[in-house]
Amino acid sequence: MKMEKNLIESMGEKYEEFLIDESKYRGYADSISFPESEEQVCQILRQMKERKIPVTIQGGKTGIVGGAVPHGGHILNLSRMNRVLDWEKCSTGEIYITVEPGIPLMDLKKEVLRLFGKEKVFWPVQPTEESATVGGVAATSAQGPNGYWYGKSSQYIAKVRMACAGGEIVEFDREKDAQKLESLLGLEGLAGVFTALTLRLVKKPEDVWGICFFFEKEEELADFSDALNGRKWENQEAHLSLKEYLDRDTIKMIQRRKQDMAKIRELPDVDEDFDGMIYLELEGSSDCMEELAADLMELAAEHGSDPDVAWALSGEAEVEKLRAFRHAAAESANLRVEANRKETPEITKLSTDFIWEGREFSKLLKFYRQELAQTSIESAVFGHLESGHLHVNLFPQTEQEYQKACELLRTWAQNCVSERGKAVGEHGVGKLKKTILRGLYPERENLCRELKRLYDPEFLMNREDVLDREE
Ligand SMILES: Cc1cc2nc3c(=O)[nH]c(=O)nc-3n(C[C@H](O)[C@H](O)[C@H](O)COP(=O)(O)OP(=O)(O)OC[C@H]3O[C@@H](n4cnc5c(N)ncnc54)[C@H](O)[C@@H]3O)c2cc1C
Structure with a gap:
């Protein structure tokens, strides 16, 4: 023993x-x-x-x-289990790094810089919370704002080793069996424990710019967003890599916490008149980004955003400050949940993570506004402009409000699914959303059940997550 x-x-x-x-x-x-x-x-x-x-x-x-x-x-x-195990520079120029699952994203970033500083590469999977681990990210298929340009996080995972429920090791290699590997990523640990992951690194862009546009009227912001979503923003050597929305409540929430958040303290205060902001990032060569930025400025001005009050920063170090501001939205929301729990310990985080493929951004925002107007539950809305992937955060303060907020999430999810959208995006189902969204993610449920039968028929791994146990 x-x-x-x-x-x-x-x-x-x-x-x-x-x-x-x-x-x-x-x-x-x-x-x-x-x-x-x-x-x-x-x-x-x-x-x-x-x-x-x-x-x-x-x-x-x-x-x-x-x-x-x-x-x-x-x-x-x-x-x-937080070490780098191995790395490989292929003759084709591709670089792979193999890590243990518990390495946090911030340490991975440092290791990649230390090992391949000269090659200027990075792992483009950035769910913004840098204490998240590579294993957790692979298990949830987390992505974050830059998923708009870089796409699904799973494509940057080339191989995994997984320990199944009984301790047997299985290996999956994208080159040999991409489909199988793909099915295990995002499975929320239901089949086993990732023990090693080989990550594909990609070239860093030549340069990066960040621009925040502020709007006094939400309708104008929404129309700007539709126009933005309506076309591709790229030329020979530059592209738009990220487009994010933060509403008035989110900005206020961040402003209240700003002094406690070192990374954003230096940024100017946002004028209280603004009804929301859009955060964009461009990547590429400076000349080509300049062309795109000029077009974006013009479009924003046409929709009532004053280019003189926009924030525009260039270079990775400076742009980090704007990313930190966007990240502060999620951080402040979580702190608010924590504060509400002091009075009512049953309260948990409750936010939407639905993908509304078909709805225009302006229509979706109007829908959420109408719904929120009918409840006294406080909220903050932020998230990805593409595919209506907004995170409507609800902040119930009593047990009754909490139940009501869960019902609202379910009703919205039903609505989204009835329009061929998805009830589960980048955050996963876990235990919380299993109850709230029961029956609304049948494809994911079927896949999980199939792989559970194969790798963990006794339902030992993450037993209460995603699925109800078959009797
Ligand atoms: C402030 C903040 C901002 C965030 N922003 C984003 C965002 O922009 N986009 C986004 O997608 N997410 C975001 N998240 C959510 C979170 O960071 C991601 O879900 C992340 O992938 C979780 O990683 P973790 O290591 O913390 O995993 P954990 O929370 O520890 O676990 C998550 C799940 O993965 C499983 N798991 C963990 N490690 C393994 C492993 N080695 N093998 C098998 N299963 C495993 C766990 O059992 C669990 O089911 C945010 C979170 C916070 C707090």
């Missing part, structure tokens, strides 16, 4: 922080481990299987649907 003593510890007060993630949903568990190698992961899983103990996998715990929150059983926390 040496292994058990060393690797598996009983839960106690010192492990309280592992019962909750950024969804603020709280769970419970009997034991926890912090494996430092694939071999240790396999040992633990073998032991758990023998005893039929369910296992909850944890990366950085930045997930916002309660996927990494335990419901009894064992917590397998991967934070100590």
Whole structure:
């Protein structure tokens, strides 16, 4: 029993922080481990299987649907598996790096810079929260704002090694079986634990610019967004890589927290008259970006945004400040949920993550505004302009409001699905959305069930996530 003593510890007060993630949903568990190698992961899983103990996998715990929150059983926390294992520069010029799953995105960034500073490459999967781990990102298929240009995060994962429920290792290589690999990414840990991931790095753009346009009238902002969505913004050597929306409530929420957020403190205050902002990034050569930026300025001015009050910054270091402002939207929302929980501990994060393929942005925003006007629940709306992928954050303050907010999310999801949209985007289902969105993600459910049968028929891995257990 040496292994058990060393690797598996009983839960106690010192492990309280592992019962909750950024969804603020709280769970419970009997034991926890912090494996430092694939071999240790396999040992633990073998032991758990023998005893039929369910296992909850944890990366950085930045997930916002309660996927990494335990419901009894064992917590397998991967934070100590955080090393770079290998890398390869192919004759074709492509660069791959193999990492352990628990490496946080901020450390990956540093390692890539250290190893390939000269080659000027990066991993373009950026769900903005840099303490998220590569394993967690792969398990949720998280993407973030720049997914507009860079596309699905899974395409930047070339290989994975996965420990199944009984501790057996399976390997998937995009070159040999892309379909199988693709099906396991975004599966929210239902089939097993990613123990190593090979990431494809891509060339950094020559330069990057960030522009924030402010609007006094939401209708004008919405029309600008439709016009923006209506055409491709690219020329020979430059393109629009990101287009994001932040509403008045979001801006106010950030302003209130600004002094506590070092990265955005230096930015000017946003005038209270503004009803919202659009944040855009351009990538490419300076000359070509200039052409695109001039067209964008003109379009924004036509829709009532004064180019003289726009924020425009160039170069990665400067643009980071604008990205930090966008990231502060999500951070401030989560802090607000945390504050509301002090009075009503049942409260969790509640936000939309629906993909409305068919609806114009202006119509979608109008729909949400009409819906929000009928409730007293406070809200903040921000997110991706493309495909109406907005995150409407609801901030209930009482248990009654919380129930109402869950009902609202469900009704909107039904609406979205009835228009051939998707009820689940980049955040996953986890435990929280399983209840709220039950029956509204049949394709994902079928795939999860199929792979569960194959890799974890006893439902030991992330047992309460995404699926109801078959009796
Ligand atoms: C302020 C803030 C901003 C955010 N912005 C974005 C955004 O823009 N876009 C976006 O998509 N998300 C965003 N997120 C959500 C979150 O960062 C992502 O979901 C991220 O992928 C979670 O990674 P993690 O390491 O924290 O995973 P965790 O929260 O620990 O786990 C998430 C899920 O992955 C599973 N898992 C973790 N590691 C493994 C592994 N090695 N093998 C198998 N399964 C595993 C867990 O069991 C769980 O189901 C944001 C979160 C915060 C707090």
